[in-house]
Amino acid sequence: MKRFTFFNITSLTLGFAFLYVPILILVVYSFNSSRLVTVWAGFSTKWYGELLQNQAFLDAAWVTLKVGIFSSCIATVLGTIAALVMVRAGKFWGRTLFSGMIYAPLVMPEVITGLSLLLLFISLGVERGVMTIVLAHATFSMCYVSVVVSSRLVSFDQSLEEAALDLGCTPFDAFKSVTLPIIAPAVISGWLLAFTLSLDDLVIASFTTGPSATTLPIKIYSAVRLGVSPEINALSTLLIGIVAIGVIIASLATKRAAVHRKRQEEAARQET
Amino acid sequence: MRRAFIISIPYLWLIALFLIPFGIVFKLALSDMAISIPPYTPTLDISGGWAGFKDFLSQLDMENFIWLKEDNLYWKAYLSSVQIAFVSTLLTLLIGFPMAYGMAQAPKEWQATLMMLIILPFWTSFLIRIYAWMGILSNEGFLNQFLLWTGIIGAPLQIINTNLAVYIGIIYTYLPFMVLPIYATLEKLDPSYLEAAEDLGCSRTQAFWAVTAPLSKPGVVAGCFLVFIPVVGEFVIPSLLGGSRTLMIGKVLWDEFFSNRDWPVASAVAVILLLILVIPIILFQKQQERAQEAET
Amino acid sequence: MSNDPFQPWEDPNATPLIRFENVTKRFGGFTAVDNLTLDIYEKEFFALLGASGCGKTTLMRMLAGFERPTEGRITLAGQDISSVPVNKRDINMMFQSYALFPHLTVADNIAFGLKRSDMPKSEIAGRVEEMLDMVQLSQFAKRKPHQISGGQRQRVALARSLAKNPKVLLLDEPLAALDKKLRQETQFELMDIQEKLGTTFMIVTHDQEEAMTVASRVAVMNAGQIKQIATPDAIYERPNSTYVADFIGEVNLITGKITSDTEKTCEIAWDGGMITAQPRTKLAKGTEVCFAVRPEKIAISAKKPNAANAIQGKVHDIAYLGNISTYYVEVAPGQIIKAQLANDRRLSRRSFTWEDPVWLSWTDTAGIVLTE
Numbered sequence A: 001m002k003r004f005t006f007f008n009i010t011s012l013t014l015g016f017a018f019l020y021v022p023i024l025i026l027v028v029y030s031f032n033s034s035r036l037v038t039v040w041a042g043f044s045t046k047w048y049g050e051l052l053q054n055q056a057f058l059d060a061a062w063v064t065l066k067v068g069i070f071s072s073c074i075a076t077v078l079g080t081i082a083a084l085v086m087v088r089a090g091k092f093w094g095r096t097l098f099s100g101m102i103y104a105p106l107v108m109p110e111v112i113t114g115l116s117l118l119l120l121f122i123s124l125g126v127e128r129g130v131m132t133i134v135l136a137h138a139t140f141s142m143c144y145v146s147v148v149v150s151s152r153l154v155s156f157d158q159s160l161e162e163a164a165l166d167l168g169c170t171p172f173d174a175f176k177s178v179t180l181p182i183i184a185p186a187v188i189s190g191w192l193l194a195f196t197l198s199l200d201d202l203v204i205a206s207f208t209t210g211p212s213a214t215t216l217p218i219k220i221y222s223a224v225r226l227g228v229s230p231e232i233n234a235l236s237t238l239l240i241g242i243v244a245i246g247v248i249i250a251s252l253a254t255k256r257a258a259v260h261r262k263r264q265e266e267a268a269r270q271e272t
Numbered sequence B: 001m002r003r004a005f006i007i008s009i010p011y012l013w014l015i016a017l018f019l020i021p022f023g024i025v026f027k028l029a030l031s032d033m034a035i036s037i038p039p040y041t042p043t044l045d046i047s048g049g050w051a052g053f054k055d056f057l058s059q060l061d062m063e064n065f066i067w068l069k070e071d072n073l074y075w076k077a078y079l080s081s082v083q084i085a086f087v088s089t090l091l092t093l094l095i096g097f098p099m100a101y102g103m104a105q106a107p108k109e110w111q112a113t114l115m116m117l118i119i120l121p122f123w124t125s126f127l128i129r130i131y132a133w134m135g136i137l138s139n140e141g142f143l144n145q146f147l148l149w150t151g152i153i154g155a156p157l158q159i160i161n162t163n164l165a166v167y168i169g170i171i172y173t174y175l176p177f178m179v180l181p182i183y184a185t186l187e188k189l190d191p192s193y194l195e196a197a198e199d200l201g202c203s204r205t206q207a208f209w210a211v212t213a214p215l216s217k218p219g220v221v222a223g224c225f226l227v228f229i230p231v232v233g234e235f236v237i238p239s240l241l242g243g244s245r246t247l248m249i250g251k252v253l254w255d256e257f258f259s260n261r262d263w264p265v266a267s268a269v270a271v272i273l274l275l276i277l278v279i280p281i282i283l284f285q286k287q288q289e290r291a292q293e294a295e296t
Numbered sequence C: 001m002s003n004d005p006f007q008p009w010e011d012p013n014a015t016p017l018i019r020f021e022n023v024t025k026r027f028g029g030f031t032a033v034d035n036l037t038l039d040i041y042e043k044e045f046f047a048l049l050g051a052s053g054c055g056k057t058t059l060m061r062m063l064a065g066f067e068r069p070t071e072g073r074i075t076l077a078g079q080d081i082s083s084v085p086v087n088k089r090d091i092n093m094m095f096q097s098y099a100l101f102p103h104l105t106v107a108d109n110i111a112f113g114l115k116r117s118d119m120p121k122s123e124i125a126g127r128v129e130e131m132l133d134m135v136q137l138s139q140f141a142k143r144k145p146h147q148i149s150g151g152q153r154q155r156v157a158l159a160r161s162l163a164k165n166p167k168v169l170l171l172d173e174p175l176a177a178l179d180k181k182l183r184q185e186t187q188f189e190l191m192d193i194q195e196k197l198g199t200t201f202m203i204v205t206h207d208q209e210e211a212m213t214v215a216s217r218v219a220v221m222n223a224g225q226i227k228q229i230a231t232p233d234a235i236y237e238r239p240n241s242t243y244v245a246d247f248i249g250e251v252n253l254i255t256g257k258i259t260s261d262t263e264k265t266c267e268i269a270w271d272g273g274m275i276t277a278q279p280r281t282k283l284a285k286g287t288e289v290c291f292a293v294r295p296e297k298i299a300i301s302a303k304k305p306n307a308a309n310a311i312q313g314k315v316h317d318i319a320y321l322g323n324i325s326t327y328y329v330e331v332a333p334g335q336i337i338k339a340q341l342a343n344d345r346r347l348s349r350r351s352f353t354w355e356d357p358v359w360l361s362w363t364d365t366a367g368i369v370l371t372e
Helices: A006-029 A046-053 A055-088 A095-107 A110-124 A130-154 A158-166 A171-200 A203-208 A216-224 A230-271 B002-029 B046-059 B063-070 B072-105 B108-123 B126-137 B142-150 B163-188 B191-199 B204-215 B217-232 B236-241 B249-258 B263-295 C056-064 C106-115 C121-134 C150-162 C180-197 C208-214 C232-237 C242-247
Strands: C018-027 C030-040 C045-049 C071-076 C091-094 C168-172 C200-205 C217-222 C225-230 C252-261 C266-270 C273-277 C288-293 C299-301 C309-320 C324-332 C335-342 C357-362 C368-370
Touching (some): A006 A230, A006 B072, A006 B126, A046 A055, A046 A230, A055 A095, A055 A216, A095 A130, A095 B217, A110 A130, A110 A203, A110 B002, A110 B263, A130 A203, A130 B263, A158 A171, A171 B108, A216 B126, A230 B126, B063 B263, B072 B163, B072 B217, B072 B249, B072 B263, B108 B163, B126 B142, B126 B163, B126 B236, B163 B217, B163 B236, B191 B204, B236 B249, B249 B263, C030 C225, C056 C091, C056 C168, C056 C200, C106 C121, C200 C208, C208 C232, C217 C242, C242 C252, C252 C335, C266 C288, C299 C335, C324 C357
Parallel strands (some): C045 C200, C091 C168
Antiparallel strands (some): C018 C071, C217 C225, C252 C266, C252 C288, C309 C357, C324 C335
16 A cells, blocks of 8 residues: 655655755765865865864863753653653643643743743842753753653553552552553653753753853854854764764664564464 | 652642743733842842732833833734744645655655654754754855856855745754654554545545545644744744844844843743743643543 | 345346456465456345455455456446546445544535535435435434444444445445444344345455345355355355355364265265265265264254264263353264254253263254365
8 A cells, every 4th residue: 555656755855855965065064174164175074173172162062961961860750750640640630730831841932931940040049050951951851751751651551550560569669660661762762852952952051051051052052153164063063973873873773672572572483 | 649749749840940930031021120130139028928019019010011012123023923933834834744744655664764864853953953054055155056056046145144044944943843743643544544535436636635634634733833833932043044134033032131131121022922822832732632632 | 025036146147247257466475366256246235254364355445446456357237447446436335444534524424425426516415314314323413423332433334335326335344343232233234224225235254144144145265265155044054165164153074985876875984983965966986075064953862863874972071052052972082073952941951961972863964065
């Protein structure tokens, strides 16, 4: 039944070209030896060298990494709990408000979220820096985690948990030894999503940061506003490369796991 | 009891870091710049009790909103944000739907790969992807070089710093948000619906409009919300690709806050932006809840 | 009503409505339908019966137009329809999942095909009304499919596929989603509607009871081929092969060799002794045959009865099924023959119990001799 028609191939090809050609150009021209970024003057890796000399960028990268790891871990814990509440808790007082607070941040313009959090931190007299960015990022990315995890929980066969309880688990035990391992892939992808959202965020970080903490996006933004530069091309290529390698490793790992499982099933069938 | 405790953890977190901050924005929008220049101190004196609260209320006024109403920069910015968001949502739908449809129609063994290709740009930095377009759209950029080389144009086109560049940037960034929900609904669509439609006398095209199109509505609606709502408040794209003539409210808010340092006006801008978006946001939430209920 | 039985397939002058002529369908290396020829007559209620994967669904989908035959041709009323697209065929289908459009009301679902036919707009509402009446769902016209019960959905699907008054209605496992009680009621409803409209129905099912109940003729399919086409009673009482005998109902299959061949009866030697039977054709001495006899045709008694076939054994197992009991009797080491007794008294002690020695007996016409 399913097949590629001419129309489908055309729309997919054009669509994916639109998505990938700009990134490809960026990567290629990061190896350009000229400072004029749109004129090819030969292959060179010198911008990567200059990038690694640039202490400001390295500091910003370190801040971003710290913020990303802390905020995504908090977001994963909170988001998983929130997903459990959404899918399992049934009716409770203020449920509509709760689900509103889960879904609204997904679409809320970042300028509003950023501004409101900044005003909160100021009225509480909190000193702004890494800590406040972590709190801000954890708050909006927990909503993404909760959406990812709850979509897995919805399709989760609840009788597995009931079987665990029947076999003598306490509810917490059942969650820990049955539910959590099964929803683990969703929790992990939720964490990855939260981590990348944090690495990526410019607007909310700009609002909630103080003079002590400059994240990489803030640094890139201020550099980019002045125009295209080969160092930024090199930095972008590095970031894209890290992501691409991560994604490829992850997909290879899942593919190998699937192949492995299939083989085992096959072997088990032949044994009987 | 334990259930209440578990519910309360994310609940209280969201109230403290999502709901209360909005309350503060509302309050500040009604304050005056004079008393709220940074460093900002809370004017609500809780020790004053009810009288203190009334006193606090009496100090609030609509001055900032009147200011927004009178200066037509703001009105134009709101209008043009909504307009840009609306047009770019339509354009994204126009490009995204055929892609989602093509993905859903593709042979099963291809679908996972296509899905990954759509998601992959998500993982790469948004800022970098916008930046990539700066190099393409600038006057001596790759697009102009290419068009000059083919001879279609004689002199470089001014694309960057125009609304056109903003549209391209928005479509580029938000395309996956449109494709994914539409693909999800199309992929779940029972093929026997289409067979039934053909069996009852529809041609392929008629069956598409009579069955596929209406049944993909939840995905289309979700995709449009996911694009429209954040785009109205978009800041990075107009700031990097747009010009001085590109009016978008996210940028106005940013400038009001960081350049003019007028926090009450920035808050008022945010409140109105929120009021514009509150209906689509509630509709989006309802739609998400319905979709989740349909799955259980 | 005339007393002439409806059996156009016995009439050499009748022209069939549908003909499959040497139709083959391959999917890659897999042959789903293998050089199959089949005639179906007007007003028939034709059942395609077979296990899943036997090719029955593919056969039906080729008739509907969703699949094209790899070889051979299909004609409808004398016209080759192999190249006619689905939406131009005068054939409608009722889907296993019903495929009721979830975004349309019951009435709009029924009107869906009519709106795309040449029926004038003014008549559509009347026709929808008529179909709703037929399936007794007039009060649900404005509901959406998810607001009615499974049985009602099934009837909407039926009404929708009959609304355009097609020459042939195809039913793909139409009752599989219903529970047993409802299924039985619906079978009779289907038969009533079919008789009233006179439309040719073709049903695909894996449920033999369903096929036997509704159909005028049943085709048993296996591995892309038709094993037998016959009326339900002929399929049951005169199966043409061990596959069909075994597939339909319960049966004792006894393999043996012909030892004598007089004009009318033959003797079959097997591990448990000798069997006297009446073959359909004369069989040569030494032919390997299979003797098939239904358990309900076998009598059980304590004393040796006076019958063409009588054999002694020991009750090995008893399955009490309510209306009947099936006795598994061991007649020779490892050889078990099933016999059924109707439980026609409510309060009676079972005449035979485990390990009882019993006699099994049947007449020489009770079973059938199969060579395939």
